[in-house]
Amino acid sequence: MDSKTDIVTTLRQIGAAARAASRLMARADTARKNAALLHIAAAIRAQRAELKAANDADVEAARAAGLAPALVERLVLSDKAIDTMAEGLEQIASLADPIGEISNLRFRPSGIQVGQMRVPLGVIGIIYEARPNVTVDAAGLCIKSGNATVLRGGSEAIRCNTALAKLVRDGLAAAGLPEDGVQVIETTDRAAVGAMITMPEYIDVIVPRGGKGLIERIAREATVPVIKHLDGICHVYIDDEADLDKAVRIADNAKTQRYAPCNTMETLLVNAAIAPAVLPPLCRIYESKGVELRVCADTRAVLEAAGFSGLVDATEEDWRTEYLAPILSIRLVADVDAAMDHINAYSSQHTEAIVTENYSKAMRFLREVDSSSVMVNASTRFADGFEYGLGAEIGISTNKLHARGPVGLDGLTSLKYVVLGSGQVRV
Amino acid sequence: MDSKTDIVTTLRQIGAAARAASRLMARADTARKNAALLHIAAAIRAQRAELKAANDADVEAARAAGLAPALVERLVLSDKAIDTMAEGLEQIASLADPIGEISNLRFRPSGIQVGQMRVPLGVIGIIYEARPNVTVDAAGLCIKSGNATVLRGGSEAIRCNTALAKLVRDGLAAAGLPEDGVQVIETTDRAAVGAMITMPEYIDVIVPRGGKGLIERIAREATVPVIKHLDGICHVYIDDEADLDKAVRIADNAKTQRYAPCNTMETLLVNAAIAPAVLPPLCRIYESKGVELRVCADTRAVLEAAGFSGLVDATEEDWRTEYLAPILSIRLVADVDAAMDHINAYSSQHTEAIVTENYSKAMRFLREVDSSSVMVNASTRFADGFEYGLGAEIGISTNKLHARGPVGLDGLTSLKYVVLGSGQVRV
CATH class of the missing domain: 3.40.605.10 (Aldehyde Dehydrogenase; Chain A, domain 1)
Structure with missing residues (x-):
């Protein structure tokens, strides 16, 4: 033998x-x-x-x-x-x-x-x-x-x-x-x-x-x-009807509380209407924590108008990348439909969150986003067995059959x- | 192309x-x-x-x-x-x-x-x-x-x-x-x-x-x-503490109500102590319906003592066969453990039933038999979506992951x- x-x-x-x-x-x-x-x-x-x-x-x-x-x-x-x-x-x-x-x-x-x-x-x-x-x-x-x-x-x-x-x-x-x-x-x-x-x-x-x-x-x-589960390409979408304070707190925590876990946000989607209000204070936090920002052209315009520099242009590849590092890609979108279209196209179906005070958009996001965890007004970092009350966890599944999440x-x-x-x- | x-x-x-x-x-x-x-x-x-x-x-x-x-x-x-x-x-x-x-x-x-x-x-x-x-x-x-x-x-x-x-x-x-x-x-x-x-x-x-x-x-x-699901090699075990009338009715129905479905019994296991009481009346029903009986040596002895003839010797292959036809294999066993050992060795994990009035043996059978449906005092023919109240059924699964049964x-x-x-x- x-x-x-x-x-x-x-x-x-x-x-x-x-x-x-x-x-x-x-x-x-x-x-x-x-x-x-x-x-x-x-x-x-x-x-x-x-x-x-x-x-x-x-x-x-x-x-x-x-x-x-x-x-x-x-x-x-x-x-x-x-x-x-x-x-x-x-x-x-x-x-x-x-x-x-x-x-x-x-x-x-x-x-x-x-x-x-x-x-x-x-x-x-x-x-x-x-x-x-x-x-x-x-x-x-x-x-x-x-x-x-x-x-x-x-x-x-x-x-x-x-x-x-x-x-x-x-x-x-x-x-x-x-x-x-x-x-x-x-x-x-x-x-x-x-x-x-x-x-x-x-x-x-x-x-x-x-x-x-x-x-x-x-x-x-x-x-x-x-x-x-293969990847955790997790998204947070900040809606135009988001509470500004919650949006900043959640988008900060989802990215920076820890960089390596699979439930850490990798791409931030922001409604274009609220971007001038939410991005400057949020990105000042990222800047202070040394997070590299890879941005779409619209995001760059908003941030440069607010005096930011050192931005990197996001490429198609960035939307598909799990950084597991102090790097964040940011894209402006027109509305919740555009946000969900982006998520459908690029998400690894692990965890996505919406920040909004609008009931109907929250319900649509919960129902229509096809990921193992879908959240309203909470940090993606909550997606784990202890936080969910399972007591212990052997892993996180992005399978659809049998165990999910x-x-x-x-x-x-x-x-x-x-x-x-x-x-x-x-x- | x-x-x-x-x-x-x-x-x-x-x-x-x-x-x-x-x-x-x-x-x-x-x-x-x-x-x-x-x-x-x-x-x-x-x-x-x-x-x-x-x-x-x-x-x-x-x-x-x-x-x-x-x-x-x-x-x-x-x-x-x-x-x-x-x-x-x-x-x-x-x-x-x-x-x-x-x-x-x-x-x-x-x-x-x-x-x-x-x-x-x-x-x-x-x-x-x-x-x-x-x-x-x-x-x-x-x-x-x-x-x-x-x-x-x-x-x-x-x-x-x-x-x-x-x-x-x-x-x-x-x-x-x-x-x-x-x-x-x-x-x-x-x-x-x-x-x-x-x-x-x-x-x-x-x-x-x-x-x-x-x-x-x-x-x-x-x-x-x-x-x-690949096979439906379903078993009924008649315990020595079975109600005779229920045993005959269930073992008859499980085999003869229809021959082709996957939830039809293919092997009957009988506690040796009750075999002389239950097998003769049961097998007379099978005989009248033209069911061929493939039996172990102990079953042959019981049935020949009761005047039966035309029995076929069961081979190892019979315990592994889904007949989908008017053929039944019968084996005598010493107790519920021997019955479960046989089931563990030969079952396709589709549906198994015990006939007994003994509470502890019923509970053990329910817990320890690893099939997609496990029954006490009921015909294996009940294993389907309409009978279970699912309203409709797309199939029966013997997978363990995701849907089972x-x-x-x-x-x-x-x-x-x-x-x-x-x-x-x-x-």
Whole structure:
């Protein structure tokens, strides 16, 4: 056997073990799942030194291999990150158990009662890059939602991930759950990802977490369904009937509260009628924070009349770019229809917001903009699982099928129909 | 350009027109969508003669081409089938509009209100075989759920499908909706299917309706998500604590009420302790209806002791076979665990039922059997959209992601998050 055949064989063994474990995870009761989560949290706190030693070895190896400093930094497991992992598990333990919930149980004219029961998806595959905390966060969410998990972290974090995986598996065993409920792939060969995303008989859904390159490759090659989002090209539209104060506050926060998240605004659309009033005070804030402005000709005219300089002309490419940096593109539009036309053409369907006091335009924007989150008079930065009250989030989906928007425990479940009868037959 | 390039070009034009129409369909109000449905229903009744003439031409061509008589029969559009199509549209018009419904709108500590709004999926591709009524049923469900549709029927029904498509598009236009909200692919070249299932930029989901060969091919080659079910290997388990009368009635109905549907029982599992009491009266009914029995050795012993003959030995292959015919496989099992083990190993995860008076076993079966419909004391034949109260059904899904079980209007929709604020920003 060559090495690729070896890896496929290993992955299929892991997959078969995950499938078997998923049956036991699915029927685990709430107390047992919570016991496992709390056990793992305690072990993470108790073994802080061992985890940091494993992480130090990863970091040293990464530096020696010449990994970019920014990536090395993401790899570092600080004391705070260790506490956050443990707290995250305790928080997941405190969430309501989604499994077994029955909704809409109603009698039908035939006499049967029909409802829907929430059930685990089965086996979740998570493919992620450097951050070792994903190992614990993802495992915790999958345990609580009754799924088995196969985790494939980045090769840079392999020692730390392996150490964390041992704590997770010990916690499962201590609670009387199958160790194989969570498995970490320990080979760093990239062929493992290829094998993992093409085993629909063993893995029910793949959640990739990482850069666009990783996600695009997985989406293209996977035969297992993928819960993903590629881009966050998010828009704020300031309507001519916007409250000026809200408009400035929201457009500032949506861009500058943090630059890197996917729910950060990348393009600001401004109604031409309100632009002379709203753009100068807003852009003075951007200027003070060092945000580069890439503008359309109309925006340039408004800003230059107000004494601004150093503006960059926006190109067609700018409307399609997720900067993830202190750069903002700005375009003036004639009305809400023109704003929605721009959004339809360029948005990645992640999150869009309108700022307006006009009821009818707010309702139209909510209804007609086809993104996973649509907002009125609020910052796009609110688009995440914690802010939405999901308690935790495994990612944000711009898929239309299944989970859309922030994906919490419910996104890792499915609904099956249950029928309660008393001997009914079909006539 | 060769013919395949031509077809891809044509399909991409159809896809682009569907995507554009989907924006208008998504914002169409309830009154307009219902007006279109009722207009089409009236036109189908009014143009009965023209539809039958087109159908006659299809049937004649199919006979001349040597199509199997069973397939020719499925092609025939009777007066009753024409009435049923019109009534189906009227019924869809009477259903509540799922689009725009907002659920769980709740205030969060930050002051924003977060909820979920039901929205159309966008563009639905339907690929189906001979029956021309699917053209109208599928178009009706997609119109009501605010989606644009691309329909690809079987080449045998092309004249009738084209005539129906004209009525549908006239109805859309009469109601002020875009004609391209429903498009029928008029080329009968099979390359059209290949092009259709690989255009995720234009089609959001494919629903195949037809034989297993068609569905397998589509599932294998599609890059667009597919809502599908391949098999209906449905089980009934008669527990030792079953009510004898209910057991006989349900096991009879699940097998013999109709042989061809996917929710018909194919394998009967019987607790060994109750087999001598339940199998003889039940199998006498099967015998009287001409059902061939393929049995395990234990079942044979019970039935031969009761004077039965003509039994066939079940092979491993029988447990994996969807007969869709008057054939039933029967296996004795020791208890509910053994029954669930058999189901886990052989079921297609469509529909399974337990017959028991024991509360704990009923609850375990409901929870632990991983099928799209799980029933207690009811016939598997109830697993369909009308019986479940969905009002209409576009198919039954054994997918775990998105829609599972009978798929009605809601299965053709998605949920997006809506956020209502009053100027909130993230801190």
